[in-house]
Amino acid sequence: xxxxxxxxxxxxxxxxxxxEEEGEKQRKRKIQYLEGLEKIRNLxxxxxxxxxxxxxxxxxxxxxxxxxxxxxxxxFNFDEKKDQEEKREFHxxxxxxxxxxxxxxxxxxxxxxxxxIEIFEEGIKRCEEQLEFIERKIMENKI
Numbered sequence: 001x002x003x004x005x006x007x008x009x010x011x012x013x014x015x016x017x018x019x020e021e022e023g024e025k026q027r028k029r030k031i032q033y034l035e036g037l038e039k040i041r042n043l044x045x046x047x048x049x050x051x052x053x054x055x056x057x058x059x060x061x062x063x064x065x066x067x068x069x070x071x072x073x074x075x076f077n078f079d080e081k082k083d084q085e086e087k088r089e090f091h092x093x094x095x096x097x098x099x100x101x102x103x104x105x106x107x108x109x110x111x112x113x114x115x116x117i118e119i120f121e122e123g124i125k126r127c128e129e130q131l132e133f134i135e136r137k138i139m140e141n142k143i
Contacts, residue, residue, distance in 0.1 A: 016141050023134040032129035037120040044113045047106045054099040054106075061091040061099070 068088035075081050 003143060007059065012141055016138060019134050019138045019141065023131060023138070024131045026127045026134065030124055030131070033120050033123040033127065037124070040113055040116050040120060044117070047109045047113065050106045051103050051110075054102045058095050058099045061095045064088075064091045 012114070036040070065088050068084045071084045072081055075084065
């Protein structure tokens with residue numbers, strides 16, 4: 001006796017159900033990656049703004065240092081010279097101990113965020129590939 005070469009309708013129905021569930025899982029996963037990617041990109045933008053903010057402050061302090069150095073050279077009054085030197089040192093300290101440290105911190109954050117972006121983009125790509133495969137299998141099983 002010849003065997004039935006066509007898959008049983010119950011098996012076919014079960015396969016379709018399984019494939020549709022897997023497709024739904026991949027769609028949800030892709031949405032999670034996309035939402036996460038948006039949040040991560042917002043973090044990237046915020047860190048880039050923080051770096052710009054601190055660079056602007058560094059420029060302000062550098063300009064102030066130049067002004068204080070000019071006053072130091074121009075004045076012969078000891079107290080005024082000392083006051084200008086203290087102000088100059090304050091600006092130098094702000095650059096070195098504050099703004100450069102914040103820039104360094106935000107640059108490290110940006111490096112990490114860029115790695116996360118790559119991971120999320122790879123996840124989205126994998127989901128899309130899996131969805132294409134599942135859709136192809138669904139079409140094959142509907143025939």
